[in-house]
Structures are given as C-alpha cells and as structure tokens.
Amino acid sequence: MAGPQQDAAFVQFERVQKSYDGETLVVKDLNLAIGKGEFLTMLGPSGSGKTTCLMMLAGFETATHGEIRLAGRPINQVPPHKRDIGMVFQNYALFPHMTVGENLAFPLEVRGIGRSEREAKITRALDMVQMGAFASRRPAQLSGGQQQRIALARALVFDPALVLMDEPLGALDKQLREHMQFEIKHLHDNLGITVVYVTHDQGEALTMSDRVAVFNDGRIQQLAPPDELYERPANSFVAGFIGENNRLRGTVEDIGPDRALVRLASGELIEATPVNVTRKGQATLVSIRPERVEFKPDLMPTGAHTLEAEVLEFIYMGDIFRTRLRVTGQDDFVIKSRNAQGQRRLEPGEKIRIGWAPQDARALDPA
Amino acid sequence: MADTTLTRTGVLSTADGRPLKSALARAQSRAKWRAFLLVAPLLLFVLVTFVAPIGQMLFRSVHHDGFSRNMPHLSAWFAANPRGTEPGEAAFAALADDLKAARQNRTAGEIGTRINYDLSGTRSLFTATARSADKLAPPYREALLAENRQWGDPRLWEAMRGASGALTPNFYLSALDLQRSPDGGIERAPPENRVYLMLFERTFLLSGIIMVMTLVLGYPVAHLLAVLPLRTSNLLMILVLLPFWTSLLVRTTSWIVLLQSQGVVNNVLVASGVLTEETRLQMIYNQAGTIIAMTHILLPFMILPLYSVMRPIPPSYVRAARSLGASSWCAFRRIYFPQTIPGIAAGALLVFILAVGYYITPALVGGASGQLISNLIAFHMSKSNWSLAAAIAAILLAAVLVLYWLYDRLIGIDNMKLG
Numbered sequence: 001m002a003g004p005q006q007d008a009a010f011v012q013f014e015r016v017q018k019s020y021d022g023e024t025l026v027v028k029d030l031n032l033a034i035g036k037g038e039f040l041t042m043l044g045p046s047g048s049g050k051t052t053c054l055m056m057l058a059g060f061e062t063a064t065h066g067e068i069r070l071a072g073r074p075i076n077q078v079p080p081h082k083r084d085i086g087m088v089f090q091n092y093a094l095f096p097h098m099t100v101g102e103n104l105a106f107p108l109e110v111r112g113i114g115r116s117e118r119e120a121k122i123t124r125a126l127d128m129v130q131m132g133a134f135a136s137r138r139p140a141q142l143s144g145g146q147q148q149r150i151a152l153a154r155a156l157v158f159d160p161a162l163v164l165m166d167e168p169l170g171a172l173d174k175q176l177r178e179h180m181q182f183e184i185k186h187l188h189d190n191l192g193i194t195v196v197y198v199t200h201d202q203g204e205a206l207t208m209s210d211r212v213a214v215f216n217d218g219r220i221q222q223l224a225p226p227d228e229l230y231e232r233p234a235n236s237f238v239a240g241f242i243g244e245n246n247r248l249r250g251t252v253e254d255i256g257p258d259r260a261l262v263r264l265a266s267g268e269l270i271e272a273t274p275v276n277v278t279r280k281g282q283a284t285l286v287s288i289r290p291e292r293v294e295f296k297p298d299l300m301p302t303g304a305h306t307l308e309a310e311v312l313e314f315i316y317m318g319d320i321f322r323t324r325l326r327v328t329g330q331d332d333f334v335i336k337s338r339n340a341q342g343q344r345r346l347e348p349g350e351k352i353r354i355g356w357a358p359q360d361a362r363a364l365d366p367a
Numbered sequence: 368m369a370d371t372t373l374t375r376t377g378v379l380s381t382a383d384g385r386p387l388k389s390a391l392a393r394a395q396s397r398a399k400w401r402a403f404l405l406v407a408p409l410l411l412f413v414l415v416t417f418v419a420p421i422g423q424m425l426f427r428s429v430h431h432d433g434f435s436r437n438m439p440h441l442s443a444w445f446a447a448n449p450r451g452t453e454p455g456e457a458a459f460a461a462l463a464d465d466l467k468a469a470r471q472n473r474t475a476g477e478i479g480t481r482i483n484y485d486l487s488g489t490r491s492l493f494t495a496t497a498r499s500a501d502k503l504a505p506p507y508r509e510a511l512l513a514e515n516r517q518w519g520d521p522r523l524w525e526a527m528r529g530a531s532g533a534l535t536p537n538f539y540l541s542a543l544d545l546q547r548s549p550d551g552g553i554e555r556a557p558p559e560n561r562v563y564l565m566l567f568e569r570t571f572l573l574s575g576i577i578m579v580m581t582l583v584l585g586y587p588v589a590h591l592l593a594v595l596p597l598r599t600s601n602l603l604m605i606l607v608l609l610p611f612w613t614s615l616l617v618r619t620t621s622w623i624v625l626l627q628s629q630g631v632v633n634n635v636l637v638a639s640g641v642l643t644e645e646t647r648l649q650m651i652y653n654q655a656g657t658i659i660a661m662t663h664i665l666l667p668f669m670i671l672p673l674y675s676v677m678r679p680i681p682p683s684y685v686r687a688a689r690s691l692g693a694s695s696w697c698a699f700r701r702i703y704f705p706q707t708i709p710g711i712a713a714g715a716l717l718v719f720i721l722a723v724g725y726y727i728t729p730a731l732v733g734g735a736s737g738q739l740i741s742n743l744i745a746f747h748m749s750k751s752n753w754s755l756a757a758a759i760a761a762i763l764l765a766a767v768l769v770l771y772w773l774y775d776r777l778i779g780i781d782n783m784k785l786g
Contacts, residue, residue, distance in 0.1 A: 060686055080689040081698075093687035097705045106701070107691035158692065 009033035009069075010194055011057065011162065016066035018052050026052050028218040030066070034196065036161075039188050041197045043205040044215030045241070053215075054164055054198045059083050070162065081110075086155030086163040090170055092147045094139035100126075100150050101135035107158040125157040126150075128187065145176045152184070156191070165197045169204065181207050202242050206230065214238050230289075235276060236367035239287040246293070246333050248286040252277050252363065260363045262286055266328035270305045271358035276365045283366040290322075290336040292360040295352045296344070304355035309333065311350040321345060327354065421764075428538055428757035433481035434530035437474040438465040445531035450551050454524055459507040462518075466500040469493075484752065485526040485537055485547065487560075492517050521549040538758035563743070563759065567766075570740040573657060574722035580662045581669035581718050582711065589673035589710075594682065607670050615664065619731045622660040626651040626732075652734030660732045665721055669714035676710030712778045720767055 011034040018027040027049040034040045042050035055061040056068060059080030067074050075083055095103050104125060108118045126132045129149035139147055148168060155163055165184075169177045185208050188195050199205055205212045206226040214221045214229065214237075221241075222234040233239035236247070253269060254261040260274040262284055270286065277284045294300050295309075312331055313324040320336050323346050327333040335354065337343055346352065379387035435442045440461035448458070469475040479493030496514050503510045511518045525547055529537055540546060540553060544561040548554040555561070588607070592600045610618060625631045628647045636642040650656060680703065688698035726741040733739070740763060747756035 058686075058690055060689075079695075080686075081692045081694055083690075084692070085690060087687065087690040089683045089687055091681060091683060093681070093683040095684060095688075095702055106688070106693070110692045110694075110697055154691065164690075 010036040010038075010071055011196065012067075012069040013053070013057075014067045014069070016053075016056065016063045016068060018049070018056060018061065019064045025064075025218055027056075027063075030218075030220065032213060032220065032223070034194065036194055037192050039185070039195045039197065039208060039210045041199060041205040041209040041212045042215055043199060043202060043212050043241075045200060048215040049218040050198050050213075050215040051166060054166055054196060057196065058085055058087055058164055084158075084160050084162075086158070086160035088148075088151050088155045088163070088165040088168040090167045092139070092151040092168075094147055094150055094154070096139055098138075099135065100131070100137050100139065100142075103139070103150065104135075104154050104157050107154065111158060121157055121159075125153040128156065129153045129183070144172055145180065148172065148180060149183075152187070156187070156193070160193070162194045162196070165195065167199050168197075169199075169201075177204070184208065206242070214241060216241070232275075233287065233362065233364070236285045236287065236364040239362065239364060244290050244334060244336075245287045246290060246327075248288070248328065248330070249366070250284055250286060252280050252282045252284055255280055259358060260284075262363055264328050268305070268307055268328060270307070270361060272361040272363040273359050274363045277363045284363045285366050286361050286363050288356055288361045290334045291320075292356050293335040293354050294356060295335065295346070295354050297353070300355045301357040304357060306353040306355035309352050309354045311346045311348050311352065313348060314346055325352075325354070424757045425761055427754050428761045429536060429754075430533055431481055431484075431530070431535065431538070431754045432533035433477045434527065435533050437469055437472070437478050438462075438527075438531070440464045441527065442531040445528050450528065456506055456508050459511055459518075460505070463500065463503045463507040463511065466493075466497045467503070470497045470500045481530050482523070482526050484541070484755065485529055486522055489517070489523060489526070492523075525549050525551060538754045539762070541755055542758040542762055563740075566738070566740045566743055567762070569654075570723055571766075573654065573661075573737075573739065574719050576658055577661050577665060577722045578669075578715050578719045580658065581666050582715060584662070585666055585669035585673060585714065586707075586711075589670045589677055592670070592674050593677035593680070604674075607667055610664065610667060615727060616731075618664060619660055619728050622656070622663070622732055623651055626656060626659065651732050652737070654733070654737045656732040656734065657729045657737035657739070660728050661722060661725060664728060665718045668717045668721060672713040672717065673707065673710040676707050676713075680706050708778070712774065716771070716774055719770070723763065723767060 011032075013030045013032040016027060016030040017025055019025050030049075030053060032053075042053060044050045052061060056063050057070075059075070059078065063076060068076055070083065070085075094100075095106070098106070101122060104122045105118055108121060113121070122135065123132065126135060129152055131146065131149050131153065134142065134146065134150070139150065142150065151168070155165075168184075169180050172180060181204055184195075187193075188208075197205075197208065206229070209226055211223060211225050212229050213223045216237050222229060222238045224232075224234075229238065230242055233242060233245075239245050240247075248262075248264055248270070250262040250264040250270075252260055252274075253263045255274055255277065258273060260272050260277060262270050262272050264270060264286075272284075272286045294304075300306065307327055309325040309327045311323060312326055315322040315324075319339055321339060321343065323335050323337070324331070325333045325335065381387055381390050441458070444458050444461045466475070469478055475494045475497035476490070479490035482493065483490040492515055496511070496518075499514065503514070517523060528551075529535055529547055537547065541556075542563050544556045544564045545553050546556045546560075592603055592607070595603065623630070627633070628649060628651075630651075632650065633642065633647045637644060637647065642648065650659065684702050684706070685695075685698045688702040689695065693701065723739075724741055725739060726745060729737050729739045730742050730745070733742070740759060744756045744759050744763075747753075747759070
C-alpha cells in the first residue's frame with residue numbers, strides 16, 4: 001500500500017506528547033497518519049512508547065499535548081466506549097464469568113442490538129475464526145490459541161472500522177503464533193478493516209504489516225513498508241533492531257551523492273551508501289546484513305572492496321549456515337549462507353576474503 | 368507400558384507382579400505419616416481446647432442433676448408414677464425425707480436453684496422448708512402444706528417432675544421463651560419474661576446492618592487498594608490493618624470518648640451550630656453505638672477478602688468492556704462486580720458470624736438497647752446458670768451452621784476466597 005495522503009488519513013496523531021509524571025516524556029512529538037484499510041504495526045522495544053500510543057488511541061490514556069483524530073473527528077475528549085474501536089488485549093481479557101457466546105454478545109447487547117441480529121452476528125464472527133462449535137464453552141476451558149481467536153472474534157463482532165491489537169500473540173508458542181499471524185492477516189484482507197498492531201517481535205511486524213512504525217525513546221525512528229525497513233534502515237537504531245546486522249565503525253573519507261568512501265578504524269577503505277552522513281571527516285557506522293556478504297571469489301560483485309576475514313565459528317541452523325568471522329579486529333562479524341545444494345561449509349581457522357555490493361553497505365549515524 | 372503390565376483380570380501391576388495400587392499406597396504411606404505428624408500437635412490442641420469444650424457445652428445444655436441427685440426418694444416416686452398422678456401421702460413422705468437429707472447435706476440451695484430455673488421464686492421455698500425439716504412429722508402432706516401453701520401448687524410438682532431426671536429439654540424451652548404448662552405441655556412464657564427471642568432477632572438484625580455497612584464502606588476502599596501501585600497500596604493496607612494492632616478495649620473506649628453526649632462529635636456539631644445543647648445526639652449506650660463501633664472494628668474482615676479477590680482481576684477486563692462499548696457503570700456492573708462476588712460472600716459471612724457472637728463491644732457501648740445475645744450468655748454464666756447459657760449458645764451455634772449451609776447452597780463454599 002502506498003503512503004496515504006494527509007487529508008485522507010483515517011487515524012491521525014498530530015504533535016502528540018504524553019507524560020505520566022510531568023518530568024519525562026514517554027511519547028515525544030508523535031506525528032502519524034494511518035490510511036483506511038491499512039495494517040500498521042508499531043514496533044519497538046519495551047518502554048519505547050508504542051503501547052502508550054495505542055492506549056491513547058483506544059482512550060485509556062489521555063494525550064498530554066496534541067490531537068488524535070479518527071475519521072477526521074478529534075477524539076481526545078471522547079470516552080473509550082464511544083469510539084467504536086475494537087481491541088484485542090495481550091492477555092485476551094475474555095470475561096471469565098461468561099461463556100464464549102456471552103462474551104461475543106456483550107458488545108452487541110450494550111449497543112442495544114436485538115436478539116436475532118445478535119445471534120446472526122455472533123455465529124458469523126465465530127465462523128470467521130473457525131470456532132463455531134465453542135459458543136457455550138467458558139474461556140477457562142479453551143487453549144491459549146482458542147482464547148486468542150475468541151478475543152479476535154469479540155473485537156470484530158460489532159463491525160468496528162478500526163481494530164487495535166496489543167501484542168495479541170505474545171503468549172502463544174512459536175508455531176501457533178506464526179499460524180495466527182497469517183490468519184489475522186487474512187481477516188484483515190477479507191474484511192477491509194484498519195488495524196493498528198503493537199508488537200516487539202520484528203518477524204511479526206515484517207510478515208503482517210503494510211507499514212511499520214519503529215519506535216524508540218518516544219519517537220518514530222522510521223515509518224516504512226517492511227522491505228524498505230529491512231533493506232534501507234534510516235538510522236543505526238533501526239538497522240540494529242530489525243534483523244541482524246554487522247557494524248563497522250569508521251570515518252567518512254570522501255562523499256558523493258550516492259557513494260561514500262569510509263576509512264575503517266583498522267585503516268582499510270570500503271564503499272558504502274551514505275544515509276545520514278553528509279560531510280567528510282564525520283564518524284559513521286557502516287551496517288551490512290549478514291546474508292548480503294559474499295565470500296566466494298567468483299560471485300563477488302565487480303569492483304567491490306574486499307576485507308580479510310578469519311573464520312571463528314560455524315553454526316548449522318538447518319535452513320541456513322551462520323558463520324562468525326574476525327574482520328578488522330572485531331570478532332562479531334556474522335555471515336549467513338543458504339543451506340543449498342553444494343553450499344560450502346567454512347572451517348574454523350580458514351582465511352577468506354569477504355565483500356559486498358556498495359548499495360548493501362549503509363553509512364549511518366555513529367549512534 | 369514398560370514397567371507395568373496389565374494382568375488378565377485387568378488390574379495394573381508393577382514389573383515384579385505386585386498390584387500397582389498397593390505399590391503406590393506403600394510408596395506414599397511414609398509421606399502421609401509425615402504429613403499427619405506435622406498436623407498432629409494442632410489436631411491435639413483443637414481436640415482438647417475446642418471440640419471437648421463444645422461437646423461439654425452441648426451436654427450441659429440438656430443435663431442438670433442438681434435436683435435428681437439430691438432428691439433420690441422423690442425422683443424415684445416420679446419415676447414410678449406417671450404424669451397426671453395426684454401427689455399423695457407417699458409422694459409428700461418422699462419429699463420430706465429428701466428435705467431432711469438436704470438439711471444435713473446442705474444441698475437445699477442447689478435443689479432450689481434448679482427448680483427456680485423452671486419456676487421462678489421457688490428457691491426460698493426449698494431453703495426455708497429444709498431449715499425446719501427436722502420438725503416435720505406424718506402425715507407429711509398436711510405438715511408441708513401447713514409449712515407453705517406453695518407445696519400444693521401443680522406447677523411446682525410439674526417443675527419437680529421435669530427436674531427429677533438429669534436430662535431435660537427445659538433449658539432450650541427457656542432459651543426460646545417457652546415453658547412447661549401444669550399439665551406437662553409447652554406454652555409461651557408470660558410476656559414479662561420473654562426476652563430471648565427478641566434478643567436473637569435483634570442480634571441477627573444488627574449483625575445484618577453491620578455486615579451491610581462494612582460492605583458499603585469497605586468495597587470502595589478495597590477497590591482503591593487493588594488498583595493502586597503495590598507500594599502505595601501496601602502503605603494504605605497498613606492503615607487498614609492498624610486496628611488489628613490496637614487493643615480492642617482501647618478502640619471501643621475511644622468510641623465512647625468520641626460519641627458520648629459531651630463527646631468530641633457532639634461538641635463539634637454544637638459548636639458549628641448544627642445542633643443546640645438540647646438536641647445533642649445520643650450516639651452511644653444504644654443500638655447506634657453498637658452499630659458504629661462494631662462496623663469500625665469488623666471493617667478489616669470485609670476489606671481483606673475483598674482485596675484478595677480484587678487484586679488479581681487485571682485492569683484489562685474493564686478496559687476490554689469499555690472498548691467494546693460499555694459505559695464505566697455498565698462495565699462495573701456486568702464485568703467487575705460479578706468477579707468480586709466470592710470476596711463479597713466471604714467478607715459478608717465472616718463479618719456476620721463474628722458480629723453474631725460479639726460480646727465486649729456491645730457490653731461497653733451498647734447500653735440497654737444495644738445488648739446482643741452473647742451479653743445474655745455472659746450474664747447467665749456469671750449467675751452460674753451454665754445450662755441455660757449453654758442452651759442459648761447451642762442455639763446460636765445451630766443458627767450459624769444453618770447460615771453456613773445456606774451460604775454453601777446459594778454461593779458454594781469452594782467459591783469463597785479469604786486471602
């Protein structure tokens with residue numbers, strides 16, 4: 001999905017700040033526009049302000065400053081039950097004293113919807129998550145994954161235009177989590193709802209989202225579609241937070257519009273794409289993804305600067321090989337290679353030369 | 368099934384052929400013995416100090432041999448002649464023999480006291496007649512009637528017949544404002560003697576009021592404690608528990624200081640012009656005093672179970688309800704409140720049962736109208752009428768057990784959470 005226009009934004013945060021204690025800002029000057037039908041993920045470490053943003057949108061926290069608009073209408077003063085926003089909580093928050101059916105009926109009852117229409121909507125919502133046979137069970141009788149589905153159905157049963165999800169898959173095991181990711185994604189595609197999803201799991205963010213907002217220290221560090229986020233991180237925090245990356249410290253020796261020459265601490269020169277370095281002599285951190293590093297001479301991109309490396313450790317991980325190298329005196333340089341037919345397994349102690357295409361090395365802030 | 372085999376009869380057995388069940392029992396018996404030994408001291412203590420006295424109390428409530436032991440001849444006559452037999456010379460002769468013996472053994476007081484329980488004003492009859500028993504000569508009927516006309520009263524003979532056996536239900540009758548009629552039937556006590564039923568009624572009514580007041584006052588406090596951050600709520604919890612660390616007597620007497628007609632509350636109200644000197648409120652030495660002081664004293668017993676139920680309710684339930692479209696009142700009523708019912712039930716039962724048996728506070732601040740049934744039990748104990756005190760106490764115990772049973776039927780005892 002293309003970046004939505006400002007005026008077409010369905011949800012809009014404008015200069016929003018939030019402080020709990022009057023001394024420190026948890027959310028600092030947040031500006032964010034979410035388009036209708038978009039799946040936007042707020043990703044960040046704990047304490048980065050992402051959950052606070054979600055809670056402000058849901059109405060459980062008030063913004064200290066700034067305005068939040070939903071479908072063009074300011075909602076700062078609207079109490080949570082009048083916002084018509086579905087929400088899925090981390091611990092599901094299914095009412096333990098009600099059956100599954102009663103849980104789903106609750107949002108319809110408080111809206112004064114008649115019995116027959118209620119039944120129809122509940123049946124439809126339960127079928128949507130393949131839980132049609134469970135209406136008379138109690139939440140405690142369900143497994144974590146089943147509870148998760150019911151929580152999802154309950155948040156959708158009253159047809160909200162916006163659904164918020166606060167780390168909904170955090171309590172599930174890996175396999176179930178991955179399965180539920182696809183199911184949520186499909187529901188989103190089929191229903192055309194807008195989803196704001198909060199997680200600290202980058203894999204989840206990358207697989208599900210149209211766009212990801214990476215939070216740190218109360219600010220959005222980068223707002224971009226998953227591929228752009230992974231391949232073109234805007235700063236060293238994003239590069240470090242999303243996926244694995246190798247970092248090489250140096251100073252900018254020469255800089256052009258799309259090429260920078262960086263002299264590493266050990267004296268070698270490498271080429272990189274300048275991202276947030278602007279002038280010669282600046283300190284920088286060059287970030288390279290492990291899977292973009294090449295060590296076979298015949299596959300080396302033409303004109304690539306190569307570095308000497310010593311193999312320290314080889315780890316077999318099934319689908320990939322992970323090899324740790326010592327490069328320019330650092331011994332945490334990692335490369336990944338696919339476990340393909342004829343792939344070479346490097347031996348510890350082996351001396352190799354590594355290189356990469358200059359556009360895969362990104363010169364970022366030294367952070 | 369590597370180490371167990373299924374024999375032909377379908378009984379599981381271990382690898383060496385012993386039945387699995389007995390092997391398991393043997394393996395666990397040591398642990399069971401150890402568990403029993405750990406509980407044993409308390410079990411012994413409870414048996415000696417709790418079960419035995421209660422048993423003795425229940426026994427005393429139906430047993431009193433003050434008459435039957437000291438009046439063997441008359442008791443034998445009662446046993447030989449059925450109810451309705453006119454007491455003739457033989458009966459009076461037995462009575463005179465027993466009275467003579469009573470004079471020698473100095474037991475006339477004990478005998479009189481026993482009959483006095485059933486028919487008031489008769490103790491002196493026994494002591495006075497026994498004093499002059501040596502001068503009694505046949506025919507005894509005329510002699511005794513000459514001594515005192517009361518010896519011919521059929522009510523007296525009915526009372527003596529009732530006391531001629533050591534076992535008697537009469538103390539229970541008294542505790543329920545009932546008495547024996549001259550023909551041996553059961554009738555209501557004369558209105559001026561009816562006090563117990565009224566006191567039972569008052570005790571349960573006041574306990575109910577106190578229970579409701581602790582709930583109304585305690586529920587918001589428990590909720591606040593449950594939603595505050597742990598550090599703050601621990602501090603506030605100390606304030607809730609503070610009364611436990613202060614002597615009950617000190618707390619009760621401080622209520623006297625506050626509430627009496629020349630006390631702090633009245634003085635403030637008069638000084639601020641709300642009341643005049645003439646309209647000072649009587650807030651103590653009556654039911655109001657009992658209710659105020661006991662509500663305060665029993666409040667922690669309501670707050671603690673409520674708190675222990677409310678604390679683990681995650682705030683996300685109410686949030687979820689709000690996000691699903693419920694107003695804050697609706698979210699409370701439909702989502703929060705139902706989940707606190709086990710705490711309410713536990714607190715209410717605890718406060719009610721404690722209030723029903725409360726003694727010291729009503730004794731100090733209750734005046735005449737604020738006395739509870741336990742004060743009457745204490746009164747009878749101080750008068751050495753152990754059997755009547757035991758009968759009242761047994762009725763109270765039964766009432767509490769009935770409540771407990773009702774509670775189990777309505778809410779379920781396993782649904783209760785005390786902490």
